[in-house]
Amino acid sequence: MMAIVYTKYGTTDVLKFKEVEKPTPKDNEVRIKVHAASVNSWDWDLLRGTPYLVRLGGLLKPKYNILGADIAGRIEAVGRDVKQFLPGDEVFGDISGCGWGGFAEYVCADENALTLKPASMAFEEAAAMPQTAVLTLQGLRDKGRIQKGQKVLINGAGGGVGTFAVQIAKSFGAEVTGVDNTSKLAMLLSVGADQVIDYTKEDFTQHGQHYDLILDVVGNRSIFDYKRSLSPNGTYVMVGGSMARIFQVLFLGAWISMIGSKKMGILIHKPNINDQNFMKELFEAGKVVSVIDRRYPLSEVAEALRYLGEGHPKGKVVIRVEH
Structure with a gap:
């Protein structure tokens, strides 16, 4: 699969668009075919390694080599202990608590990080939210x-x-x-x-x-x-x-x-599946929409992060993953 990879802290120049091995889900994980991901300030901080608090777990080099926490896509495979989802289910979620990896064509994530995506919610809208x-x-x-x-x-x-x-x-x-x-x-x-x-x-x-x-x-x-x-x-x-x-x-x-x-x-942010479901309900009730400023293809994650880092976005910046 194709992914945006980095092996050292730095500017967007350290990001590489390259082919890597497709991940295999663990017993409690699902593999998701990513259709959209969104860019957050946390991605920007982890890319640069500043402030130094973000280096916990990876002082000299990144703990995770693929950034991207907010994803939306379709489940392709499930681990043997997964009970909530089946192949073909459309989901979204914040996977920062289970390994990151959203800036890629496929990613594995714990089933407890994911929420079923409503049919009325586009993948890009879902990825902008978690x-x-x-x-x-x-x-x-x-x-x-x-x-x-x-x-x-x-x-x-x-x-x-x-x-x-x-x-x-x-x-x-x-x-x-x-x-x-x-x-x-x-x-x-x-x-x-x-x-x-x-x-x-x-x-x-x-x-x-x-x-x-x-x-x-x-x-x-x-x-x-x-x-x-x-x-x-x-x-x-x-x-x-x-x-x-x-x-x-x-x-x-x-x-x-x-x-x-x-x-x-x-506030110290903590990913929370109940809160994710609460936001899904607000969306379905028409009380909340995802405001998306720009969309970039997966190969242009560096440009998306640069745009975010400069403080320009009106709302969210989304990565569109085309297979």
Whole structure:
């Protein structure tokens, strides 16, 4: 089979499109003929090996040689202990917990990482969903305790995580403000944002508005700026940002949460099949769609990662796998 392979950390130049051995499923695994995969910031970090925390399990060289966690495709073969799926089933899932390998024509994955794909959901739509949508759901519902009628702000709303965040927050009955640059504002309104703020023209931490929940995708402000923008019992949840900002929230956020009524913390994403199924139900109910900016063939994963790394995407970047 053909796959995108890398054996050392670096820029997109270390990625090679080459023929490798087709994988064989273990007893609890299925082999999937991949039809689509999506690109996430985690792929970008693992490619470069930075921040160094991503090198756990592979300090000097990558632990896994094929990136790609979010996949959608058709099951071709099943291990002898598999009980949930049969050959021919169409599935999607986040396989970051069972070996990665999505940027390839075929991949093996634990059956417990996968969800049956609805017939109404295209492979590309399915591949765009698992990691970013589940991360967002956990940030808003579990960490943020989102409630109907709350004022919610999404900082960095125009990317893959942010576009799901706007829609998920609206599905919970919140009033949603999306923050991003000028080119993404119309798109944010089209997926349900009640208000939008252009960060190139306005600093939301300075205009005096307060929010019950802030979901921060980019982590580009001081924690004290976010604190000032929270309502008296508000919650700040960080799901993305630099290591410096992460450590600031880890230590100062814990202190702020202890001494006052405002809560500030970081979400650690955990793949979760129940949350994946929850997102499937939102899709089937028409409450969430996958916003896809660009599609690339498998041979152009390097270009897709470069586009993601430059911060341009309006929504998700998807890899289309043609056999």
